[in-house]
Amino acid sequence: MRINVVNVGDGACTVLRHQSETMVMDCGSWHSSDGKDPAMLLRATLGAVASMPSTVVVTHFDLDHWLGLKAFADASPSGSEHVRLIHPRLPSLVRPVQASLLAYQTLHFTAPERSSLDLFQAWESKSAVLSRTSACAGNIFTAVGTRWKVLWPPRELEARVSNAFARVAKEAEDLAKEYEPLRRALDWANNSPFFMDDDEEQANDLLDEFNPVVDEDVALPGDYDLFDSYAVDGFADAPDGLRERLQKNRRDVQRINNELSLVVEEVHGRFLNLGDIQKWGLNELIRRRAMQECYDTILAPHHGTQAPGVRTASDFPWSRLVIAQNGAGHHPRLRKELSAHTHKLISTADSGSVTIRGRYHCPTAYCSCRHP
Numbered sequence: 001m002r003i004n005v006v007n008v009g010d011g012a013c014t015v016l017r018h019q020s021e022t023m024v025m026d027c028g029s030w031h032s033s034d035g036k037d038p039a040m041l042l043r044a045t046l047g048a049v050a051s052m053p054s055t056v057v058v059t060h061f062d063l064d065h066w067l068g069l070k071a072f073a074d075a076s077p078s079g080s081e082h083v084r085l086i087h088p089r090l091p092s093l094v095r096p097v098q099a100s101l102l103a104y105q106t107l108h109f110t111a112p113e114r115s116s117l118d119l120f121q122a123w124e125s126k127s128a129v130l131s132r133t134s135a136c137a138g139n140i141f142t143a144v145g146t147r148w149k150v151l152w153p154p155r156e157l158e159a160r161v162s163n164a165f166a167r168v169a170k171e172a173e174d175l176a177k178e179y180e181p182l183r184r185a186l187d188w189a190n191n192s193p194f195f196m197d198d199d200e201e202q203a204n205d206l207l208d209e210f211n212p213v214v215d216e217d218v219a220l221p222g223d224y225d226l227f228d229s230y231a232v233d234g235f236a237d238a239p240d241g242l243r244e245r246l247q248k249n250r251r252d253v254q255r256i257n258n259e260l261s262l263v264v265e266e267v268h269g270r271f272l273n274l275g276d277i278q279k280w281g282l283n284e285l286i287r288r289r290a291m292q293e294c295y296d297t298i299l300a301p302h303h304g305t306q307a308p309g310v311r312t313a314s315d316f317p318w319s320r321l322v323i324a325q326n327g328a329g330h331h332p333r334l335r336k337e338l339s340a341h342t343h344k345l346i347s348t349a350d351s352g353s354v355t356i357r358g359r360y361h362c363p364t365a366y367c368s369c370r371h372p
Contacts, residue, residue, distance in 0.1 A: 001144055001270060003297065003356040004045050007348040008038040009327030011064040014273065014299065015045050015053075018145035022046065023055040025264075025273055027068035030329055038068030039075060045353075052079045052127060055143040058087040059275035060261035061101060061116040062254065073122035083127040085120065086141065088153055088262045089134035093162040096169035096190075100253045103172070103185035135262065137290065146270070151290045152263035152277065168252045175246055179238055182246070258302060269294060272317065274301040279309065286312040294318040297356055299325065300338055304347060307335035316341050323347075323354055 006013040011029030015022065029038045046053070052073075058066050090098050102116060124130040133141070139150040157165070176183035235243045261275035263285060272295045277285065282301050285291065286308055294317055300306075304324025308316045322342040324334055331349040339345040346354060 001146065001266075003271060005299070005323050005325060005348065005354040005356075006038075006041050006045050007351075007353040008032075008041055008068065008325070009349075010303065010329040011038055011068070011327070012059070012276075012299075012303070012325045013038055013042055013045075013068060014325075015042070016144045016271070021055075021144050022050070022053040023057065023143045024053045024069070025057040026059055026065040027072060028062075028064040028066055029068065029327070030064050031327065032068065032071075035063075035067035035069075035071030036075075039071035042068060042072050043075070052076060052081045052083055054081060054083060055141075056083060056085045056123065057262065057264060057273075058085065058116075058119070059264075059273065060088055060257050061098075061105075062257060062276060063105075065276070066116060066119050070119045070122045073119075073126045076126050078126050080128045082129045082131070083123055084131045084133060084141075084143075085123060086133045086135050086262070088260060089136040089155075090153060090260055091136075091156045091162065093157065094165040094169065094256065094260070096173075097165055097253055097256045099186065099189040100169055100172040100249075101257050102189040103176075103182060104250050104253060106188065107181055107185040140267075147267045149265050149267050150262060151265060152275075152281065152285050153260040165256050168249065168256060171245075171249050172253065175242070175249055178242055179235070179246060181237075265292065265295070270296045271299075272297070272319075273299045275299075276302045278302055278306050282306055283309050283312045286315050289315070291317050295320075297321045297323065298342070299323055300335075300345075303330040304335060304338060305330055305333040307337040313337065313340070318342065320344070321346060321354075321356070324349075 002017045004015040006015065008027070008029040009031045011031075012026040013028070014025040016025070024042065027038050027042050028035055032038055056069060058069065105116060120130070120132060135141070135150045137150055137152055137154045141148050156162075172182070172186065176186045235246045238246060255278065258276040258278050259281040261277055263272070263274050263277060265272045269292050272291065274282070278301070296319065298317065298319045298321070300322050303326040307313070319342045322338050322345045324330075324338070324345070324347045326334065326347055326349050328349065331347055334347055336345070348354065
């Protein structure tokens with residue numbers, strides 16, 4: 001298997017290939033408001049005449065992870081390929097948060113409309129068949145000659161955590177009563193095809209038997225407002241007090257979207273993609289002991305800006321490489337602690353695109369795993 005971690009700046013794009021099969025995980029960047037620049041880099045990595053990838057994984061629906069995929073499909077000729085698009089299946093009690101994110105996207109990106117539904121429509125128009133699969137912890141799929149296991153998000157969350165996240169969705173509903181554009185967008189999102197029931201048997205469903213253990217307050221970590229990175233005027237027509245509440249709720253929705261992004265591993269330990277998972281989600285994933293003891297390559301959580309807490313750091317997996325996909329925006333917040341359990345921490349802001357070839361070798365003599 002060959003892996004290309006494409007330098008798109010502040011965003012994400014990874015290409016995995018085995019023989020004639022290709023899988024793409026995410027594509028987008030802060031620095032491209034229409035997604036065309038990362039799409040061009042993806043096309044250059046695949047090759048000018050390469051066919052569409054057979055599997056596309058969207059770890060979560062932030063613009064710096066999917067907008068380049070839409071632009072790539074828009075610029076590609078129609079093909080005869082069957083494309084499978086895999087994205088997160090959120091726990092049922094917090095799915096209203098996903099509707100809120102879709103509403104905020106639709107509310108702000110209307111010229112042209114740029115909600116995540118456009119991603120599905122773009123790929124559907126260029127594929128012979130597009131299969132959408134929403135995945136959660138325990139699902140397994142096959143791609144690029146090997147098996148992949150979804151480790152996160154969980155099928156359901158402990159009630160205390162669900163309630164904390166559900167409060168954010170309730171705040172969006174309350175704000176929609178005061179701000180008519182949000183009400184229209186939220187009504188549309190709740191009835192959109194995005195939330196049509198999907199086939200529970202689409203993947204090999206192995207139920208997660210772990211119970212979350214939450215021994216500290218559930219808090220939404222501070223972070224940037226991604227919409228501001230795309231020069232979006234946030235609720236300019238709303239009164240100041242309401243505008244501030246709308247902006248705060250939008251940021252909270254984005255953070256939950258990050259916390260529940262897909263985390264996917266290659267089952268033999270060659271590769272782990274931690275998506276945009278943040279502090280709470282990363283620590284919870286470690287507590288559940290869902291990850292293997294070691295991997296060849298790990299894509300760092302949230303562009304390298306997140307690291308495990310003091311109580312969980314010792315259980316973070318070993319690796320040969322940890323790669324932080326980042327640019328000028330994320331690089332100053334790169335967590336050097338990520339180097340503690342790896343032979344090498346690489347930032348694409350410093351090293352550019354990274355290519356990984358060859359067979360897997362256990363990265364450390366201290367690991368007790370059974371990998372060859």
